[in-house]
Amino acid sequence: NPIPEMDQLISWLEERLPDDDGRVALVHGDYRLDNFIWDADSQRIVAVLDWELSTLGHPFADLAYQCMQLRLPDLGGSIVGLQGLDRQALGIPDEARYVERYCERRGLDGMDDWPFYLGFSFFRLGAIAQGVAKRAQQGNASSAEASKVGAMVQPLAQLALASIHAA
Template sequence: MSATETGEITVTNKNKAVEQLDMAALEKYLSAVLPEFRGPIRAEKFAGGQSNPTFKLETGAGTFVLRRQPPGKLLKSAHAVDREFRVMRALKDSTVPVPDVLHLCEDPQVIGSMFYLMEYCEGRIFWDAALPELDNTQRTAFYEEMNRVLAALHSVDIDAAGLSDYGRAGNYFERQFQRWEGQYRASELATIPAMDHLIAWLGNNLPADDGRVALVHGDYRLDNIVFHPTESRAIAVLDWELSTLGHPFADLAYQCMQLRMPANSGNISGLMGVDRAALGIPSEQEYVARYCERMGISAIDNWAFYLAFSFFRLAAIIQGVAKRAQDGNASSSSAAKLGAFVDPLAKLALDVIEKES
């Protein structure tokens, strides 16, 4: 395994279908569908991307990013790179920053799975939620920018963006609970009592539908945002695989849930035990209040449920990654280790339920 200064890696392991690309086939295909394209291609796989393998392509026509489904048998509705392509294309002229998407290949015969090509956005991605690279004023500005972009996303006119059929409206949490419980059971490798307890509580405490419908990202967090090289401005929100029409509080709770986690929870950085005020980072209460101000609402009810559901869904996603690792088609070489985080996540959710519901 070799790593570059930008955190990209080129990996060779037993599952070459996940880690490598058929360069000859890819170059031939892109030359045919993109008139401006020129080879040769040099590809490096990004270190992130537990779900869909993602590659930086350096070519004679410039630098691009290729994101593909992993090869092999996939769970139903998972790894929806075609949905990622569609939503980013729809948001191109909106106030939500996204990369310019160039081409979607739905034919799995070309390189072994569906993929799309998008522009490479030169900027900064931060992996540590405490933002140690920045000073207090900058940290405040970056969290304010994340809050602004999230509110902008939830304010997108769905009909005007051509996304009115991008998901089902209404009963979002009921449908999501059923989906992720099914995904979890389909990838369950061993009985985890805390997950069973959490699933039972969520099923018995689903909130009534309040009519709120928005475009939701599904995995909105710090390291899925590319920031300007020198400014606090976001230039691209990445990883739209889980996006749909849903309840906006799901995105907000998901981000706040992750900030409640330990500093290193399976490639996810949290702020558990961190003195946020000393770092210039808003408290959860302040962050939620700022979001409510932007969205024109006074408060959020059922906050404990939204947080607990976020822990559950993340645990279900991680369990799916661990199952793919066992099956030999996970995107990351560290995927097998993630299964150990399912039980702690479920216990964190149960702690939220005990203290805040």
């Protein structure tokens, strides 16, 4: 079934595709807190797990995907975000501070195309969810819960549109 919000998001992304700035990095593809192993004493990351989506791509992709998690509520099923949690108590910075620190460490003055990368992260997750739902519909899903994942696509697209228009 068509999802009008995904169509709107696709159009928005097509109209705002940034010029190629030549930046290329090893991109994890699923960069989020629950794919890290932390040292309990130093609170430093000692390992990053789950590399099957890794590829060469733009370095802002992983940053935007991580920040998307800050905007995601618990949508049920396999998509659980960090919105609604007391992130400050957990030591998780807000998005503005996270991006600011990234820019400081990379020597950047800011990110003009930040809404694009954030919107693309939502689109990508929605497309993955739609693929999982389609496999469930065809009877070849890897999980009994897969059929529920399709219901998350429209809320993801709605969050994407709200995020890009607020940025």
